Amino acid sequence: MPAMDSSRFLFCLFPILFLIINQALGQVCINEKGNYTTNSTYQTNLNRLLSSLPSDENGNGYGFYNASYRLNSSNEHIYAIGLCRGDVKAEGCLSCLNKSRYALPQSCPNRKEAIGWYDDNCMLRYSNRSIYGVMETEPSTTYYNINNVSSSDLDGFNQELRKLLESIRSEAAAGGSLRKFAFGNTSAPSFQTIFALAQCTPDISEQLCSDCLVGAFADISSIYGKVGGGVNKPSCKFRFDLYPFYDPTSVKQLPSPPPIHSPPPSTNTTNTSQGSKSSKSRTVIVVSIIASLLLAMFMGICLRVRKAKKKLQSNLIPDEDVDEIGSAESLQFNFDTIRIATDDFSEANKLGQGGFGSVYKGRLYNGQEIAVKRLSVNSGQGDLEFKNEVLLVAKLQHRNLVRLLGFCLEGVERLLIYEFVPNASLDHIIFDPIKRAQLDWDRRYKIIVGITRGLIYLHEDSRLRIIHRDLKASNILIDEEMTPKISDFGMAKLFGVDQTQGNTSRIVGTYGYMAPEYAMHGHFSVKSDVYSFGVLVLEIVSGQKNNSFHHGENVEDLLSYAWKCWREETASNLIDPALTNGSRNEIMRCIHIGLLCVQENIADRPTMNAIVLMLNSYSVTLPVPSQPAFLRDGNVGSDMTLGWKNSSEVITTGSDRSKSSSVKAPEHEVSLITEVYPR
Incomplete structure (x- = not known):
């Protein structure tokens, strides 16, 4: 009888001792991410974000919370993530997060980045950098039971x-995008039962979750010889022990796939009730871990996983670009996350259809709206353009370029996730007789200047010189402040800093915007983009498409009409009648600049740096423009598309709302030509 009492006492004392150690499983304050000032706006907004985090609108319904807050008009954000253990009930989860949102800022005063684990029930982290969808393994904490094991x-x-x-x-x-959580038990020597659980934040992919847990398992070498313990990392955690510390009955059922359950009973596995009974009969609890064996095993698994991953990528992307794609893995989204955000790519969320894919509107867990470009599964050309956009746009950061939030490369799926730009593309505004009336001259001039700055960044200020090659009205997105953003880099060419021009047999682009030397001979340079910019300027001033300028009852080519008006000194006839205000001298100067950009002689066209000086300073004298391309011997009829035709056939892309002809490359080298609608 005394022996039984002793056994019961030890069994009851064991979880209590563990909970004393486990009460606060650790907080880590990140010094290198900077500090904020006490009672500052940053602190006020941080507190506001943390107080709103544990709410239904920021949660996915399965214990995962994600939110962000923009600091006034600046580009700085605060991001926060909360995760509760998979078997913690809703009220316990909210209680833990509410407690931690007070405790963590107090433990890490004035730190812009911190992470804390509380009561083994929840994790809270916040930062001034984006942490959603990013797999991170540091910082980490390790905890253990004070009891040792028999050898x-x-x-x-x-x-x-x-x-x-x-x-x-x-x-x-494999748990999916709502919850990545699993638990189980198995029998061990001396009638013992081992209980364990593992969990990842659901915003990372299956592979990243697996990699994170492999690294966490390797860390148990630091608790060698202890009965139980666990490891907490920002993206994953695990714990094991000799008593049922989790509650399987509290795990909320998932709608699909079927709810996660522990492994079925086998010759070496027992259920929880049997484990509990056997645990109560023990007088001594012993367990031990051989760190070297575990480490060797999981290192082997890790190597095999990385090898398989590299093999998959090599099938999709040329070897020389695998490392560059890998460097952008922090931007990788889980496919299920995007599928849920777009309501399974529903027609109701479809924004537009392009030559090799569709664009969908979506909303992430934190409420952020996104535009998702989904390349067609059957497109053999998709790999090249997908790789091109990821490698280029991920490196580009400018207010006049559309921002790439991330990408997904999973099986046959290739997705690009962009910021959502609410005012559609420029062609949906400037070519609409009703909508373009909303664009007074000040707004049009702002759009012209913004496109100029974006091109200067691409041509001169980014790490590498980039030729867009498909600059057109449908690839200029307009945000809520009427700021233009250049988009769609699927055809862009990347140059070294000292490289200024190139040649290709793969001619891609859109009729009316392509420079003649490129359309006819495949020769492209920064001046090719300058030509396209000039066409855009004339379209913005006139409110008319370049290939269908309406002048009374006549339909002419825009460049033909602009040149005729310039020669006859009636350039004011080119101005959109909807422009009833604005500086007439400024408008005429923009027409002059547009004609300088579309000159046939490449050397006569100005650079984007020269153009920004022309726009900003009236002290700069503009040269007299020469004849635009393809206007030879006064032949300025409306049938201008004949002059563009080469050995490639003509195709039409886009939806019925926008029919712009584009050059198709030879069959073995077809290019991605997308018409993107409102984002």
């Missing part, structure tokens, strides 16, 4: 623990 059962226990951890790692990683 007599070491080998057998370690073998069963290894099998259990591997099982729940795979199950947790």
Whole structure:
């Protein structure tokens, strides 16, 4: 009888001792991310963000919360993530997060980045950098039970623990975008039962979750010889012990796939109730871990995973670009996350259809609106353009370029996730007889200047010189402040800093915007983009498409009409009648600049740096423009498309709302030509 009382006492004392150690599983304050001032606006907004985090609008319904807050008009944001253990009930989850949102800022005063784990029930982290969808393994904390184990059962226990951890790692990683959580138990020597759980934040992919847990398992070498313990990392966690510390009945059922459950009973696996009864009969609780065996096993798994991943990427992307794609992995989204955000790519969320894919509107867990470009599954050309946009746009940061938020490369799916730009593309405004009346001259001039600045960044100020090659009205997106953003880099060419021109047999682009030397001979340079810019300027001033300028009952080519008006000194006839205000001298100067940009002689066209000086300073004298391209011997009829035709056939892309002809490359080298609608 005394022996039984002792057993019960130890069994009851054991979880209590563990909880004392486990009460606050650690907070880490990140010094290198900077500090904020006490009672500052930053602190006020941080507190506001943390107080709103544990709300239904920021949660996914399964214990994961994600939110961000923009600091006034600046570009600085605060991001926060909360995650509750998969078996913690809703009220316990909210209680833990509410407690931690007070405790963490107090433990890390004035730190812009911090992370904390509380009561083994929840994790809270915040930062001034985006942390959603990013797999991170540091900083981490390790905790353990104070009891040591007998060495007599070491080998057998370690073998069963290894099998259990591997099982729940795979199950947790495959959990989907709502929850990545798994638990299980198995029998060990001396009638012991091992209980374990593993969890990842659901915003990372299955592969990243698996990689994170592999690294976490390797960290248990620091708790060698202890009965139980666990490791907490920003993106994942695991724990094991000799008593049922989790509650399987509290795990909320997932709608699809079927709810996660522990492995079925086998010759070496027992259920929770049997484990509980056997635990109560124990007088001594012993367990041990051989760190070297576990480390060797998981290093082997990690190497195999990386090898398989590299093989998959090599099938999709040329070898020389694998490392560059890998460097952008912090931007990678889980496919299920985007599928849910777009309501399974529903027609109601479809914004537009392009030659090799569609664009959808979506909303992430944190409420952020996104535009998702989904390349067609059957497009053999998709790999090249997908790689091109990811490698280029991920490196570009400018207010006049559309911002790439991330990408997804999963199986046959290739997705690009952009910021959502609410006012559609320029062609949907400037060519609409009703909408373009909303664009007074000040707004049109702002758009022209913004496009100029974006091109200067691409040509001169970015790390590498970039030729867009498909600059047109449908690739200029307009945000809520009427700021233009250049988009769609699927055809862009990347040059070295000292390289100024190139040649290609793969001619891609859109009729009316392509420079003649490029359309006819495949020769392109920064001056090719300058030509396209000139066409855009004339379209913005006139409110007419370049290939269908309406003048009374006549339909002419825009460049033909502009040149005729210039020669006859009636250039004011080119101005959109909807422009009833604005500086007439400024408008005429823009017409002059547009004609300088579309000159046939490449050397006569100004650079974008020269153009910005022309726009900003009236002290700069503009040269007299020469004849635009393709206007030879006074032949300025409306049938201008004949002059553009080469050995490639003509195709039409886009929806019925926008029919612009584009040059198609030879069949073995077709290019991505997208018409993107409101984002």
